Amino acid sequence: MLLSIKKNEWVGNPRENIFAGLVSSVAILPEVIGFAIIAGVHPMSALFASAITLLVITLTGGRPAMVSAAAGSMALVIAGLVQSHGLNYMIAATILTGIFQFILGYLNIHKIMKHIPKSVMIGFVNGLAISIFLAQVQQLPEQNVIGYVMVIVSILAIYLLPKVIKVVPPALIIITVMTILSFVFKGSFFTVGDLGNMSSLDVSFGLPLVPMSLETLWIILPTAISLTFIGLMETLLTVPIVDEMTNSTSDSKREVKAQGLANFITGLFGGQAGCAMIGQAVINVKSGGRTRLSTFVSGTTLLLFIFVLNSLMMVIPTAALIGIMITVAGDTFDWKSLQLVKSWEMIESTAMLVTVVVIVYTGNLAIGILCGVVLNGLLILLTKLNKK
Numbered sequence: 001m002l003l004s005i006k007k008n009e010w011v012g013n014p015r016e017n018i019f020a021g022l023v024s025s026v027a028i029l030p031e032v033i034g035f036a037i038i039a040g041v042h043p044m045s046a047l048f049a050s051a052i053t054l055l056v057i058t059l060t061g062g063r064p065a066m067v068s069a070a071a072g073s074m075a076l077v078i079a080g081l082v083q084s085h086g087l088n089y090m091i092a093a094t095i096l097t098g099i100f101q102f103i104l105g106y107l108n109i110h111k112i113m114k115h116i117p118k119s120v121m122i123g124f125v126n127g128l129a130i131s132i133f134l135a136q137v138q139q140l141p142e143q144n145v146i147g148y149v150m151v152i153v154s155i156l157a158i159y160l161l162p163k164v165i166k167v168v169p170p171a172l173i174i175i176t177v178m179t180i181l182s183f184v185f186k187g188s189f190f191t192v193g194d195l196g197n198m199s200s201l202d203v204s205f206g207l208p209l210v211p212m213s214l215e216t217l218w219i220i221l222p223t224a225i226s227l228t229f230i231g232l233m234e235t236l237l238t239v240p241i242v243d244e245m246t247n248s249t250s251d252s253k254r255e256v257k258a259q260g261l262a263n264f265i266t267g268l269f270g271g272q273a274g275c276a277m278i279g280q281a282v283i284n285v286k287s288g289g290r291t292r293l294s295t296f297v298s299g300t301t302l303l304l305f306i307f308v309l310n311s312l313m314m315v316i317p318t319a320a321l322i323g324i325m326i327t328v329a330g331d332t333f334d335w336k337s338l339q340l341v342k343s344w345e346m347i348e349s350t351a352m353l354v355t356v357v358v359i360v361y362t363g364n365l366a367i368g369i370l371c372g373v374v375l376n377g378l379l380i381l382l383t384k385l386n387k388k
Contacts (some may be wrong), residue, residue: 009064009292014167016288020065022296023171024284027328028277028302029313030321033136033195035075040082041272042088044201047072047306049271053262054299058292063252063296065241065289067298068262073134073365074273081223089220091208094273096224098264101232105257113236113252119348120372122337123355124237125278127368130360132279133329136322143192147319150178150189154323165380169287171324178320179312186315193314194327201306205269217374218310227263230366235259237369238276241332245285283328332383347383351376 001063028050050069057068082090143151154174161170182189192198209258210216239250263273273327284294341349355372 003059007073011293012291013288014293015144015167016293017065018292018297019169019172020284020287020289020294022168022301023175023287024067024280024289024294024317025281025298025301025305027283027289027324028067028298029192029305029316030139030195030318030325031072031277031279032070033198036070036272037196039075039079039272041075041078041087042201043196043198044306045270046075046183046272047200047302048203048269049266051299051302051306052269052271053265053274053297054302055261057255057258058295058299059262060254062254062256063239063242064248064250065246065284066250066255066276067284067295068235068259068274068276069280070272071231071234072147073234074227074275076363077223077230079271081220084217087111088208088210089216090223090272091270092210092216093220093223093227094263095208095219095267095272096220097227097231097273098228098260098262098267100224100228100260101263102257104228104232104258105253105260108253109232110236110256112285114360115231116237116369116373117348117351117376119352120369120376121237121240121353122334123240123352123372124359124365124369125332125334126337126352127356127359128278129329129333130356131336131363132252132325132332134360136326136329139318139322142192143319144188145321146188147190147317150317150319152325154178154320155327158324158327164199170285170388173323174320175316178317179315180188182315182317185349189317189319190219191314192316193320195318198310198314200310203269207268208270227273229366230255231259231263231273232256233366233369234278235276236246238278238281241278242281242285245282246290248290271311278332279307279325279328282323282332286331309351321332347376347379350379 032046032050033043036043053068078090131246155176158170239252243250351372354375355368358371
């Protein structure tokens with residue numbers, strides 16, 4: 001049975017998991033909204049798709065506390081299809097992506113990830129950490145002087161608050177205080193509402209309005225295949241990171257099937273494909289998220305932001321989120337790898353560095369991983385040939 005009803009995956013430290021869910025829901029906002037605009041998708045539609053993805057995977061996934069939503073890597077893939085053929089073809093591609101992923105789950109595609117070299121895995125983590133950091137830095141020019149102060153204060157508070165207050169995660173305190181300040185001093189901060197068109201959303205359920213023909217299939221197939229493998233790659237590489245952070249195990253096969261089911265259902269609601277988001281997963285775990293309750297709260301909170309608390313969401317200052325995500329980038333980066341490079345052979349060091357560079361340069365995690373794996377294999381082959 002795909003639906004998770006195991007008590008131990010839901011209970012345990014409810015306060016911490018609820019707080020973590022609140023934090024991660026807010027942390028999702030800027031990335032999803034920003035990339036929705038790039039992809040040509042309505043920001044509220046992308047947030048709704050993220051909520052559906054989160055809730056479906058919470059109920060069915062194999063890695064409790066891992067955040068999945070309409071990630072930027074997936075949004076970049078759909079941008080071309082939206083521009084050339086419109087939103088309905090994007091929705092059709094999302095549904096097909098879900099079908100492909102669900103089938104691949106039964107075909108044990110998760111086992112392929114075991115063959116990725118450790119150096120490439122570390123390159124993936126470090127490349128993603130640098131990408132998260134750069135994404136925050138790119139938003140800084142939009143801030144005013146007060147915004148810069150808020151970023152600095154947020155960074156300092158993340159590290160200093162836990163020494164004074166241990167009951168509530170520092171990120172939640174920062175978001176709450178900064179949002180109150182934004183209410184009091186309206187117009188002084190760049191807020192979530194300034195990121196794009198945040199008008200109301202009409203939700204419908206059903207198949208997209210596209211011809212059910214081979215021509216349609218050929219149009220959406222390349223995008224669906226790309227979404228399928230990029231989504232699974234990012235998800236399956238995030239799973240072990242959350243496993244290590246929580247000192248627990250997961251079911252990758254179940255997670256693949258859950259990702260497929262989530263994308264299928266999200267597509268029927270008119271949303272875009274999603275996958276695991278490592279930055280938001282890290283902040284969820286760092287804030288105390290360990291069970292499915294954390295991501296359930298996150299998904300539910302997104303729905304409340306969309307349909308009930310829209311005015312509150314609009315005034316959340318982006319400077320606070322930038323500061324928080326900068327600390328997430330620092331926590332995500334594998335600092336020990338800098339020492340490992342000294343002891344590694346040239347093959348391992350080169351594979352890791354190339355993976356990092358390609359991910360940061362292209363913004364495409366899948367291309368970075370593939371380049372790292374291929375280069376690692378070629379270097380090993382060349383080394384063996386030289387020995388002969």
